[in-house]
Amino acid sequence: MTALLRYQTALLVRSQRWLAPVLLYAAFIAIGVQWGQPVLDSLGYTAAGLLPVTAWLVQLCAGQEPPAARTVTAAAAGPARAHLAALLAGLGCAGLLGAAATSIVLLISKPASADSSVRVPLLPAGIAGLLAVACCVLLGAVIGALCTRPLLHRRGWSVAATVLLALAALVTGGSPANAAVTGLVTGSRTGTVHLPVLSLVAATALAVAAAALVGKVASRRA
Amino acid sequence: MLRGIDLDLPTHTLIRIEGANGTGKSTLLRLLAGIDAPTEGRISGRRARTAYVPERFPAALPFTASGYLVHLGRIHGLRTPEAADRARSWLARFGAAGHARTPLPELSKGTSQKVAVAQAFLAEPELLILDEAWTGLDTAARDELDRAVAERVASGATVVFVDHDPRRLAGAADAVFRIEGNTLLAAPGAPATGTGPRIRIEAAGPPGAKLPAGLPGAPEHTPAPGGGVRLTVAAAHSDALLRTLLTAHPPWHIRHVATAPARVESPGPHRSATDPGDRPTPEAP
Numbered sequence: 452m453t454a455l456l457r458y459q460t461a462l463l464v465r466s467q468r469w470l471a472p473v474l475l476y477a478a479f480i481a482i483g484v485q486w487g488q489p490v491l492d493s494l495g496y497t498a499a500g501l502l503p504v505t506a507w508l509v510q511l512c513a514g515q516e517p518p519a520a521r522t523v524t525a526a527a528a529g530p531a532r533a534h535l536a537a538l539l540a541g542l543g544c545a546g547l548l549g550a551a552a553t554s555i556v557l558l559i560s561k562p563a564s565a566d567s568s569v570r571v572p573l574l575p576a577g578i579a580g581l582l583a584v585a586c587c588v589l590l591g592a593v594i595g596a597l598c599t600r601p602l603l604h605r606r607g608w609s610v611a612a613t614v615l616l617a618l619a620a621l622v623t624g625g626s627p628a629n630a631a632v633t634g635l636v637t638g639s640r641t642g643t644v645h646l647p648v649l650s651l652v653a654a655t656a657l658a659v660a661a662a663a664l665v666g667k668v669a670s671r672r673a
Numbered sequence: 674m675l676r677g678i679d680l681d682l683p684t685h686t687l688i689r690i691e692g693a694n695g696t697g698k699s700t701l702l703r704l705l706a707g708i709d710a711p712t713e714g715r716i717s718g719r720r721a722r723t724a725y726v727p728e729r730f731p732a733a734l735p736f737t738a739s740g741y742l743v744h745l746g747r748i749h750g751l752r753t754p755e756a757a758d759r760a761r762s763w764l765a766r767f768g769a770a771g772h773a774r775t776p777l778p779e780l781s782k783g784t785s786q787k788v789a790v791a792q793a794f795l796a797e798p799e800l801l802i803l804d805e806a807w808t809g810l811d812t813a814a815r816d817e818l819d820r821a822v823a824e825r826v827a828s829g830a831t832v833v834f835v836d837h838d839p840r841r842l843a844g845a846a847d848a849v850f851r852i853e854g855n856t857l858l859a860a861p862g863a864p865a866t867g868t869g870p871r872i873r874i875e876a877a878g879p880p881g882a883k884l885p886a887g888l889p890g891a892p893e894h895t896p897a898p899g900g901g902v903r904l905t906v907a908a909a910h911s912d913a914l915l916r917t918l919l920t921a922h923p924p925w926h927i928r929h930v931a932t933a934p935a936r937v938e939s940p941g942p943h944r945s946a947t948d949p950g951d952r953p954t955p956e957a958p
Contacts, residue, residue, distance in 0.1 A: 454747035461744065465735035520732040523792060526706040526725030526802065527748050671710045 455528055455536035456543070462515050463508075463540055472507040473548060476500060480552055490560035490571055491644070494580035495635035497556050498587045501549045502628055503617040505591025509541035510599040510613065531666035534601070538662070542592040549584035553577065569642025579644045582651050583631035589654040590620050590628040593661040601668045627654040675701060676855045678714075682800065682831045685887065687822065687845055690835050691860060692852030698835045699728070699804055701852065705833055706802040721831070722749065724798035726806035730789035732777050738764065738788045739773040742795060749796035756795065763791035766821070767814045783809045790814075794821055801825055803834040807841060819845075819909040827889030827913035844871065844907035845890060871933035872911035877901030879923045889913035897928075905933050 463469055479500045484493045513534065516524065524533045557580070562571050597603075598612040620626045624633075631647035631654075638645045675697045682688070682705070692698045703709045704716065706725040734741060739760045746756025764770050767787040772780060780788065786809040793801055803822070807815050819842055822832050826847075834842070849860035875897045878884070884894060884902060890910025897903040906914050911930070918925040 454744070454750075458744040458748060461736070462734065517732050517734070519727045519730045519789070520734055522703065522706075522708050522727050523725055523730075523745070523789065524748065525708045526723045527745065527796065529720070530708055 452532065452536060455524075455533060456540055458524070459512055459515075459537045459540035460543065463512055463544060466511075466515055468511050468515065469508065469544065472504045472511070476504045476548060476552070480555075484556055484559070486559050487561045489565045489567075489639050490557065490562050490573065490576050491579075491635045491639035492565060493556045493560045494553065494576065494583065495632045495639070497552045498549070498580065498583035498635070499621055499628070499632045501545060501552070501584060502587040502591040502594075502621055503614070504548070505542065505545035505588045506595035506598070506613050506617050508545050509538050509592045509595030510609065512537040512541035513596070513599045529670065531670040534669035535662055535666055538592060538596050538665070541595065542588060545588045545591065546585070549588055550581065553580045553584055556580065564642030565639045571639075571642050571644065575644040575646070579635060579638075579646050582647050583635055586631040586647055586650045586654045587628045589651075589658045590626065591617065593654075593657050594620060596661050596665050601671075602665065627651070627657070674855055675852070675857070678857045680705075680850070680857060682718075682833070684799075684829050684831055685826060686831050686847045687826045687842065688831070688833045689842070689846040689849045689860075690833060690852065690857075691839075691849060692835075696852040697855075698852060701857070702802050702804045702833065702835060705800070721799035722796060723800045723802065724749070724793035724796050725802045726789050726793045726804065728805040728808055729782070730785045731782070732785065732789075734777045737774050737776055738769065738780065738784075741777055741788065742792055745792045746795050749798075751796070759795035760791065763795050764788070767791060767817055768811070783811060783814070786810055787814060790818060790821075794825070797828075797830075798825070799830050801830055801832045803832065803836075805836055806834070807836055807838070820912050823889060823907075823909040823913045824916075827910070827917060842907070842909050845909040847891075870908040871905055872908050873929075873931050873933040874904045874906070874911065874914065874918075874927065875901055875929040876904065876918050876925045876927050878921075878925045882923065882925075885917060885921045889917055901926075901928060908932075 480497060483496045515537070557573055557577050562573050562576070563569060564571060594613055594616045598609050598616065603609045603612060620628050621632070623629055627650035631650040634645035634647050678701070690698050690701060704711055706723055707716070707720060708725065736744065739757065742760035743753060743756045746759060747753060751759065761770070761773065764773050764787065767790060769784050769787040772784050777785065777788065790806055807818060810818065822834070822842065823845060826832055850857050851860045877900060890906040890913065892904035892906035892914060894902050894904050904914065915927060918927065
């Protein structure tokens with residue numbers, strides 16, 4: 452699996468297709484995160500923006516091998532493993548991006564509640580931010596994986612479904628990503644840090660289920 | 674669509690699949706390679722170390738030829754230095770050593786195909802699936818591929834291939850199957866009536882030694898004039914056969930190697946009647 456991950460990550464990095472989603476995310480952060488804003492608000496914003504970006508990166512990885520190369524990899528490693536490695540490469544890159552953005556936010560934000568009345572300790576805030584990033588990355592990866600090959604082959608449908616589902620995952624109450632982000636933003640009003648542990652468990656369960664489903668379909672028709 | 678196919682893939686076997694265009698040869702090969710799964714039925718047995726060579730390999734990947742091969746070698750389970758070594762030697766074998774550092778998108782069609790072939794062989798696969806892998810290769814590389822296939826079979830692998838050229842590895846295939854309608858039939862008498870080029874080897878063993886068992890290409894053997902034995906084998910297998918004889922314990926001495934005269938009425942292959950019963954048998958329902 453390490454070799455497959457190395458291969459898929461090298462493909463993504465060298466293809467430079469990662470530039471568009473990463474630049475989009477950088478612009479999103481640059482617009483929304485300013486020096487001296489309340490830290491929990493900025494962390495919530497950082498995590499939320501990562502969800503559609505993760506879906507995009509995961510879909511880039513799932514489709515980056517030309518069909519001939521894909522059959523060669525699938526024969527060598529098994530189609531399910533080959534496909535999961537592609538999805539994991541996308542997820543891993545999104546995770547790194549989220550971790551980097553979270554560190555920057557922690558460095559430049561004001562460690563206080565929204566009305567500056569309560570001090571917010573940076574360490575718990577950072578942990579909560581990383582957990583929220585993990586929730587959004589996992590959910591974004593689930594959406595990315597479900598809205599591309601081998602389940603959805605048509606590009607138009609794929610893009611439409613990804614955008615709609617990503618939006619739904621962010622705004623629907625009860626979605627792990629929404630819960631994690633809302634926890635950060637509402638916590639910012641009172642200066643309390645909520646660790647979104649339950650949301651992370653739910654997001655992980657969803658990701659495992661999606662991986663099992665997609666792996667099964669990938670080994671039917673690579 | 675294919676139905677009711679029952680195909681056994683024993684070790685040390687070269688299997689040819691024939692069929693008209695669009696009958697599902699590639700589909701069958703993809704099933705055998707484990708790339709796709711059958712809608713009904715199953716593929717049993719341990720998943721062998723598998724390598725697959727597609728008919729065309731226009732892989733626009735952002736790697737150099739050797740960079741890609743090292744990645745694939747690692748995916749096949751090799752360590753990085755080992756993968757790099759084998760990548761170099763297989764590219765050299767197919768005459769593409771000069772392109773090791775060329776980016777894949779800049780390679781010609783034939784050289785890309787050599788990379789696809791090298792990818793499959795560097796893993797020393799137990800199951801090798803070739804879907805018209807010879808297409809686009811130059812003559813030297815085609816012959817080299819024939820020999821590499823025979824070597825793989827000699828060292829115990831199962832090789833399944835499709836090629837549009839009916840003379841491809843003629844006489845070297847252990848079994849030939851034909852896709853007709855939706856099913857797979859044994860092509861009648863194909864393995865025994867091989868008509869490809871043949872090589873005759875005269876060899877002498879240490880006094881009293883018997884021929885090693887399971888020689889590559891299952892050569893016909895007759896006593897040679899002046900002692901020793903005369904082996905006749907399909908040309909593709911001759912290198913592997915010589916290697917086996919020379920590296921046997923104790924080693925055999927090679928006296929003479931020549932192209933065999935066109936086959937007239939030769940004694941049937943010694944294996945035809947008493948062959949162990951593990952040859953593939955298709956059973957159409």
